[in-house]
Amino acid sequence: MDHFTYRNGVLHAEDVPLPVIAAAVGTPVYVYSAATFRRHARVFREALSGLPRVHLAYAIKANPNLAVLRLMANEGYGADVVSGGEMVRALAAGMKAEAIVFSGVGKTHGELAAALDAGIGQFNLELEEEGEVLARLAAQRMREGRGQRAPAVLRVNPDVDAGTHAKISTGRKQNKFGVPIADAPAMFARLAKLDGLDLRGVALHIGSQLADLAPLEAAFGRIGALVRELRTAGHTITRVDLGGGLGVPYREDDVLPTPADYGAMVARATAGWDVELQFEPGRVIAGNAGVLLTRVIWVKPGSVAPYVIVDAAMNDLARPALYDAWHDFVAVAPSGARMTANIAGPVCESGDTFAMGRDIDTVHAGDLAVFRTAGAYGATMASTYNSRALVPEVLVDGDRYAVVADRVSPETMIAAERVPEWL
Numbered sequence: 163m164d165h166f167t168y169r170n171g172v173l174h175a176e177d178v179p180l181p182v183i184a185a186a187v188g189t190p191v192y193v194y195s196a197a198t199f200r201r202h203a204r205v206f207r208e209a210l211s212g213l214p215r216v217h218l219a220y221a222i223k224a225n226p227n228l229a230v231l232r233l234m235a236n237e238g239y240g241a242d243v244v245s246g247g248e249m250v251r252a253l254a255a256g257m258k259a260e261a262i263v264f265s266g267v268g269k270t271h272g273e274l275a276a277a278l279d280a281g282i283g284q285f286n287l288e289l290e291e292e293g294e295v296l297a298r299l300a301a302q303r304m305r306e307g308r309g310q311r312a313p314a315v316l317r318v319n320p321d322v323d324a325g326t327h328a329k330i331s332t333g334r335k336q337n338k339f340g341v342p343i344a345d346a347p348a349m350f351a352r353l354a355k356l357d358g359l360d361l362r363g364v365a366l367h368i369g370s371q372l373a374d375l376a377p378l379e380a381a382f383g384r385i386g387a388l389v390r391e392l393r394t395a396g397h398t399i400t401r402v403d404l405g406g407g408l409g410v411p412y413r414e415d416d417v418l419p420t421p422a423d424y425g426a427m428v429a430r431a432t433a434g435w436d437v438e439l440q441f442e443p444g445r446v447i448a449g450n451a452g453v454l455l456t457r458v459i460w461v462k463p464g465s466v467a468p469y470v471i472v473d474a475a476m477n478d479l480a481r482p483a484l485y486d487a488w489h490d491f492v493a494v495a496p497s498g499a500r501m502t503a504n505i506a507g508p509v510c511e512s513g514d515t516f517a518m519g520r521d522i523d524t525v526h527a528g529d530l531a532v533f534r535t536a537g538a539y540g541a542t543m544a545s546t547y548n549s550r551a552l553v554p555e556v557l558v559d560g561d562r563y564a565v566v567a568d569r570v571s572p573e574t575m576i577a578a579e580r581v582p583e584w585l
């Protein structure tokens with residue numbers, strides 16, 4: 163459920179008509195609904211309320227805007243970060259260091275050191291060598307009288323096919339993430355001996371936009387067996403990080419498992435584990451909390467179907483070009499008429515096409531429209547390709563709105579570039 167609804171024939175974000183934002187900020191622009199973020203945060207928490215100990219770490223890669231992070235911090239969420247930059251953002255937004263989980267397959271020595279110095283709550287180790295480096299960095303700090311053993315869990319690859327798009331599948335053995343589950347017990351034993359590490363458990367994340375809970379349940383079953391094996395070997399296991407991945411409906415008639423379905427499955431799969439369960443939801447919180455508001459530049463006749471050329475492009479919303487992803491496209495003030503059209507942006511790539519042969523609201527040059535479900539993996543993946551301005555972001559809260567990320571102009575970008583004097 164979201165708070166983008168038609169009132170008197172005009173699409174609103176909560177109480178704000180989208181044409182008001184287009185007039186004030188211009189297009190393209192991402193528009194987020196604070197009420198939708200809050201609702202999703204609460205529904206997800208409620209779905210897990212039957213579990214004994216839970217830590218919620220919003221996967222900020224989905225939407226790392228500072229205002230969004232502040233909102234999520236106010237909802238009691240910590241953060242799952244995958245880079246030093248994301249950690250800086252989470253801290254800048256007011257999230258507590260101990261509520262931050264540091265995931266990511268390629269953390270640099272510098273990032274590990276900075277995260278130790280910040281006192282983050284957990285490192286999710288992706289390989290043995292990373293654990294050894296982290297242990298050394300932590301031990302060095304302990305000798306200098308600052309810092310403690312690094313709190314960590316070992317990310318395991320359970321070799322489960324999540325049934326999602328290949329580019330967002332992370333839990334098969336050929337994927338780059340985690341350590342093979344068969345190697346985990348011996349590796350855990352070696353890492354647990356290191357002075358600088360406080361190894362507390364295991365983690366997994368098998369992919370994103372999961373439409374079926376069965377692969378997740380299978381993966382959780384494997385992790386449960388691993389936890390038992392580790393305990394039998396004498397290890398103390400107090401945390402299991404179950405990652406994120408729950409999908410969202412991108413099309414009106416998509417039927418996906420709800421957070422309540424997910425919560426019931428987790429309760430079943432983890433019964434008796436006696437650990438703190440950690441969750442890293444991203445898309446399920448942010449996906450339907452945002453739209454990309456755009457204006458039609460031209461309707462260009464085509465040999466098969468007309469091309470609706472909009473002022474948003476693949477550099478603003480990369481998902482269709484990256485994953486052949488679907489985003490519903492609706493007019494802000496639909497007339498009721500329909501047309502079959504291709505929808506494309508102005509970038510000089512045929513890949514800059516959002517949809518082909520789609521049945522859509524009839525639109526004309528100058529009309530406003532939105533791509534729905536653009537709150538996750540939207541603005542955060544934006545680039546300035548073709549020297550297009552970096553897309554701005556607006557947060558609506560009831561009848562208020564604020565620009566929460568400026569449009570970054572080509573002039574600003576050029577100001578960060580240099581022509582050497584010898585040219």
Ligand code: PLP
Pocket residue numbers: 221223224242265266332367369370371372405406407408442443444445446
């Ligand atoms: N945790 C990790 C380690 C991830 O890599 C991701 C994204 O792929 C997430 C959490 C968030 O996933 P989602 O947005 O599907 O919930």
